[in-house]
Amino acid sequence: MNPINKFWWFVATSAVITLVLLFSLAWLFWQQLTPAEKIIIDTISSKNFIYIFSAILLIAGCLIFVFDGILHVYILPAKKLTGETHIINSVNHSHRICIEGSRDIMRLAEAINEGAERYENLQRNVDEMIHFARTESEKERNILAAVMSELPEGILICNSEGQIILYNKKARQLFESRTGLKQEQNLQNGLVGIGRSVFGIIEKKLLVHALDEIAAGLKEANRNVSSFITVSREEKLLRAEAVPVLNHLKQITGFILIFEDITEQLEKESRFDSLLLSFTRGVRASIAGIRSAIEVVLEYPDIKKEQLNEFTGIIHRESITLGNMIDETFFNYSCRFNSMWPLVKMSAADLIETVKKKAEEKPGVTIHFLKPDIPCWIKVDTYSMITAFLFLLEELENETGQHEFRCSIECKNKFIMINIMWEGNPLKIETFRVLDKKIIRIEKEGKPLTLKEIMKHHEAEAFSFVDRNTANKSCIRLLLPSTGESVSENTRNLTILPESRPVFYDFDLFNQPGQVPEMDNRPLSELIYTVFDTETTGLNPEEDEIISVGAIRIVNGHLLRDESFDQLVNPGRTLPFESIQFHGIEEHMLQNQPSIEQVLPRFGKFAEGTVLVAHNAAFDMRMLQMKESKSKIKFINPVLDTMLLSAIVHPAHTDHNLEAIAARLGVSIIGRHTALGDAIATGELFTKLIPLLSKMGIYTLKQAREASRKTQFAKIKY
Template identity: 35%
Template sequence: MRRAGAALFASALVALMLAPLALVFGLFWQLGGESVRAHLIEAVHGRLGVVLFALVLLLSVGAMLACRLHRAHVRQAFTLAEEIELIAGAGEQLRIREHGPASLRAIERAVNVLAARREALRADVAEQVAQAQRSIEAERNRLAALMGELAQSVVVCNLDGRILLYNARAREQFRGLSASPQLADGSELIGLGRSIHAVFERDVIAHGLETVRRRLARGDDPAVANFVLGCGQGHLLRVRMSPVLAEGSREPDGFILLFDDITSQFVSEARRDRLMQSLTDDNRASLATLCAAAEQLAREGGDASQRARRIAEVRSEATRMGERFDTAAAELAEARRARWPLEEMHATDLVDAVRVRIAAATGVAVEVEQVDDVWLEADSFSLLQAVAFLAWRIREASEAYTLSLRLLRVADKVCLGLGWSGHPVSEETVAAWEIESMRAADRVLPTTVREVIERHGGEMRFERERARGRIWLGMMLREAVARPDEAGARGVPLADGRPEFYDFDIFDWAEDARVLDDTPLSALNYTAFDTETTGLDPSGGDEIIQIGATRIVNAKLLRGESFEQLIDPRRALRPESIAVHGIVPELLAGQPTIDAVLPAFRAFVADTVLVAHNAAFDMRFLQLKEASTDVVFDRPVLDTLLISALLHPNQESHRLESIAERLGVTVSARHTALGDAIVTAEVFIRMLPLLAERGIRTLGELREASERTFYARIRY
């Protein structure tokens, strides 16, 4: 395009130089008589060679002059305009190199003076802002120190489940639950802007939020949800969810999760429970034998007074032992229940949740028959799983597509009953359902219905209603001792006295409600990445030997959340590639292979837009591994090479070093995967305001504009 402009300028200049000569010749030809025309023709024929030579010389000189003038004035002006855009957009401490004609040098000097004055003003404003923020920064440092010292894992999320705050304990705890804990840094499950749903099922979080909202509406304080759930690698976590409230509102705009890993505690206590249960059961059998022996002694002959005295002693001792065992068994059951947090819940709330859960999980219609005004203690999430599982089993066994539901007070218990008509089901079948591992969708859960019922201090009941030809399956639950105050008079509102540490932009995100291409660039999460390889021919068998990546959230580089892993390519390295990246074969010995690394890298980039420099090269290596690893990188991809060509088409070079120099980015650790990823991320962050100035504000607009550049046609 620059060459076409220069050629057009040269042609115009030559035409301008020849125009007077042609005008004079035309005037003589038109105004002169026949003799004048004859003299002109004779002169041209006589000196044709000289005229042609002079004409060619004139054209050459004109073309050279035109090119010089175009380079000095037109092209240099366009380049100057791009450099001024850089300084105006994001170019702190950038200056224009003074060169070219005097007229442009004067403009360049004036721009540099203005840039220096602007930097002085910026420095003054920055100092004032820094002074105003010191107290806030001190509070944040105190919060960071406090979070770092907490023994509990703490994660703060917005309503979409995006993580906006977590402590080191949480990062360490959930890293051990990842699919590839043996990999280097970057296999963590959590990070700023990432989704908590990568760790916990969406249904668990949604159920906890619903419980919190219900308690907020009722005025409870604290309005929290407690539950125990299974996590990866067989871990059990005790979870406490509490809301983050906007000022003056009772509607949460986020939530706080506190975690305790109770896996080892639960395993040891379960072992102790089994021992105590065995001891209790065995001694009950011994007591029964002792009582039977006493009765036999009573029936035998002998001195009546002595026999009666001995029998009374045996019975008394057996009774006292039985009472002690009953007390121990009751305390054991209470201790088992205490390990699983039970929340107070009104009968109508539980019935509504059960009805919705059964319909969603099984498609069975539910008719509510009777609900008493009663409060109960329940681990609502595990209880809903158990009820949904039983409803599914009932539908399979009896082909019943309508269930009756009731919740009644029975003495000091609460009975949650499922009733149905259809093929009969035996008590033995129901007993088998109790000890079977529960299922949810296509997953097998780690608990059984019986374990859930025992956790609630209850039992299963089986009843036939012969008059109406129905079967009832009841779960006995504990009634709450103290009922919550409906007026919410048990404490001050949660919003009062709570420190304001939650002014993060992520609170306002709602990515799921928007189409990705229509999402503003400023609202997206990014992963900048780079690869080092055995060579430059992916289709010819070259392999990836290192992947490095870092995350960008809210246009900020998160250096602490990075991915860096060496990879054994199982082939020789090309000497020319070693000279570039410095990775020798000895460093790759014993490293994981690409099929082990790509799943962890795919998890790291989940829910983000990929950013790379010359992304076509890196993506080609990843695409060639899809068939062998079943790992597909289907996230949107942006290329800083294409963006640079879009923003600055008149620059000579679009190499990463050249772009970094233009944008004032310091280059370090070049030609290491993580080092290049960090430079790419910093370059991309500085490109965002320049794109906004050109009216490119959404992902779709940037992708369309990038694809129109020349470099977008490069293929590997």
């Protein structure tokens, strides 16, 4: 309750109780009087009623005046003194108390200001010492940040829940389209940002498979890296490598994703294959001509000189053609490019064990695996190869009706043979050819490739036959190149976190609770916020339009200035002169801008999963609500209002506009009356209001919302 209202409620209650007591005493006194005394008092009261009533009014007025003086000289100054002392202690050490009140209150304020001055000087000295001590570590941090930002590979560091806690510039370039209609893809696939889910930009099944593979590799102590292929917003192929981050107990607490754009390399490989095919055909034709001429000369040694010269000319011309072809090929491509798929070395037995585990998740399927006596190493893209095996097993079930299969591995010379066997008739050649060209799908998911393409990329062959050594046994054999002994390319130097926090980066998000629907009981300091503001053509949500939306994110108590939303909006109408004078946005600036129906879906994606924060949020939320039918976007995020929160922590103050709060909390406002500028200022105020709320016992989102509801400003409706 407002302190003024609280005080007058107290005075009124005290006055009522006092009057009740006085009337009770007067009634008792009246009962003790004789009839003659009662007549005398009635006579005196009747003759002097005006004087008695005026005296009562005068006494009441004097009491009200005295109480009002007590309120403004003692009560309110003491309340302001408490609030402003909290500001000095918590968020603005340079703030000084300047209030009017009783002499004792003003002396106390001067004493607090003197103590604040000494505290600020001491704090300044401490800050200088800390700054000096951190100079070297800051240099190292800046070097690391510069190296991270300029790496040619995209880097995403995520916690165990898949939240992004660090990324570099290249990763954002790979996964976010910045111009044109490509922004619509960003809405469908998610954004790169601190605290956002990595599953919004990368298929979850790919990452789950990679992490399962890493966990199995760590358990077997033979590999700790997993690779896979994904696609960027620009439809470029990316080679991705997942590396785990372990805590001091060597448990996975996060992972690092390293991305490399291999589109250009793959295109070069395709051009090389085309050139090689053309070169092969040309060489064969020239060699055939030379060979035919030589064979004729050798078979007929007594050939006439004219004919001999003719054959010699053929040999000479074809040799020149062949030489030119070789020179041209060498000029265009001096060396063959390596395969662009991320093939990693692993044990064939490990591959089959993984296939067996995944296949037997389907009820009724049984796989018997006969492990080889010696380790057999192959080089594969694990996700695509496992998907191909599962595809084959599913098709075999459909074609043969069998649910029980046997797998074996044989090592012969430079090849590894993986056999899938079953009882019954083999697949017909025609059926296998159809499977070879069929797009691989497992339960509506899979790779947009055929079995033949996957085999080609692995330099492998697959074929069906009947095992003649065993009666009624059919088999599909996969023939893959052997890589010999295992090498150390499947391992990396892992990042193992110490028990204390690392020096250079804040990895507290590794230990944050996951995103859960029950946000109300989460501490305010742990939530992710989108602080936003709108500029409009006027102040009537029923008639006026939004012409600008600006927003910035707060994660872990920090404003992420690199993750902002700033968009002008074409309102489809003229702008009033008064609004142009207020925000400075003119009509020509909005002519080629998108409509609100295009902007709000993008803003909704930007704010997804966060708490919305605004100053005087009732107005902005009403403006958004009026556009729900057009944009098909409904904002259901929890909302906090800095105006209401300021009224909670500074109840003795009557001024809670943006400038007044900023002056109290020591925040400089830049870009006032621009959507993004006001959003940034509101975000800075909000981060300083959180510790003030905690001093009042308001720690969670639910507590902040309930306290806001009790303020007088919460009654404002638009």
